[in-house]
Amino acid sequence: DQQVKQxxxxxxxxxxxxxxxxxxxxxxxxxxxxxYKKYPAEGPTFLISISSIKDKNEDGRFTVFLNKSAKHLSLxxxxxxxxxxxxYFCAASLMNRDDKxxxxxxxxxxxxP
Amino acid sequence: GAVVSQHPSRVICKSGTSVKIECRxxxxxxxxxxWYRQFPKQSLxxxxxxxxxxxATYEQGVEKDKFLINHASLTLSTLTVTSAHPExxxxxxxxxxxxxxxxxxxxxxxxxxxx
Numbered sequence: 001d002q003q004v005k006q007x008x009x010x011x012x013x014x015x016x017x018x019x020x021x022x023x024x025x026x027x028x029x030x031x032x033x034x035x036y037k038k039y040p041a042e043g044p045t046f047l048i049s050i051s052s053i054k055d056k057n058e059d060g061r062f063t064v065f066l067n068k069s070a071k072h073l074s075l076x077x078x079x080x081x082x083x084x085x086x087x088y089f090c091a092a093s094l095m096n097r098d099d100k101x102x103x104x105x106x107x108x109x110x111x112x113p
Numbered sequence: 114g115a116v117v118s119q120h121p122s123r124v125i126c127k128s129g130t131s132v133k134i135e136c137r138x139x140x141x142x143x144x145x146x147x148w149y150r151q152f153p154k155q156s157l158x159x160x161x162x163x164x165x166x167x168x169a170t171y172e173q174g175v176e177k178d179k180f181l182i183n184h185a186s187l188t189l190s191t192l193t194v195t196s197a198h199p200e201x202x203x204x205x206x207x208x209x210x211x212x213x214x215x216x217x218x219x220x221x222x223x224x225x226x227x228x
Contacts, residue, residue: 036157043149043159087217101151101206103219105115 003027004092006104014112019077021107023090028071030092034101035064035075038087047088048075077109085111115141117209119220126197126227134192134223136207142187143209147217148180151204163190197227 005024013019021035031052036044050057050064050073057064063076077084090104116139126132136146145164149157161177163169163184171177179201181193190209194201206222 043147043157045157089219101204101222103208105218 002104003030004090004102004104006088006090006107008107009105010108010110012110012112013080015082016079019075019080019084019109019111021075021077021088021090021109023073023075023104025071025073025092027092027102028068029094030102032093033064033066033073034091034093035062036089036091036103038089038106044089080109080111082111082113085109115218117143117207117218117220119207119223121223122221123224124226126225128198128227129196131193131195132197132225134194134205134207134225136190136192136209136220138188138209138211138218141209141211141218143190143211144187145210146184146190147208147210148182148190148192149206149208151206151222157206160192194225197225199227201225202227 003026034049035047037047038044048059048062048064050066055066061077066073087106087108089106091101093101118137118139120135124132147162148160150160151157159172160175161169161171161182163182165184165187169182179195184190202225204222204224207220208217210217
């Protein structure tokens with residue numbers, strides 16, 4: 001059973017607009033959430049994270065929102081740039097018990113010129 | 114669908130011994146499997162890419178004789194850490210894909226502790 005779900009395999013967004021990537025999870029015990037970005041032939045690199053005690057974390061153009069009641073988080077990228085074209089993975093973990101990271105299947109973001 | 118099982122989830126071994134980690138695709142044929150190692154600050158470093166039936170392609174700086182990767186079938190890849198040292202202690206994670214243009218499925222990772 002998938003504990004972390006990214007239901008959109010791909011997303012296309014015009015350059016300069018906002019990109020919104022969504023992620024749902026099933027385990028209410030998850031207390032730490034991460035977003036990774038992956039370019040072809042490279043390993044995923046950490047982008048931004050959020051603890052379950054917060055509902056928003058912002059870092060430059062990237063903002064992650066967490067809705068615990070809905071078990072949903074989203075990554076907002078604004079404004080979108082060509083270099084943002086990549087695969088984005090949502091991940092969750094139980095930091096206080098086990099640092100195992102559970103990944104979603106990823107969403108491929110295409111930034112259109 | 115698209116489930117990847119990784120075992121063991123945790124292993125503790127003595128320095129100098131070897132440890133094998135398995136990565137299995139349960140409901141699809143994984144033509145390509147990737148092995149990663151997690152470093153501090155949560156980045157995952159790609160160690161190697163393996164295609165079924167052929168030798169793995171290792172990333173620069175990864176010792177192929179120390180991290181043996183075998184991808185003998187379309188559903189199984191193994192990573193063997195040989196002559197483990199405490200500095201090999203880390204979180205290792207695999208991912209598998211039937212077509213890298215359509216996505217990857219990650220295993221749940223293996224926490225290796227070398228004592």
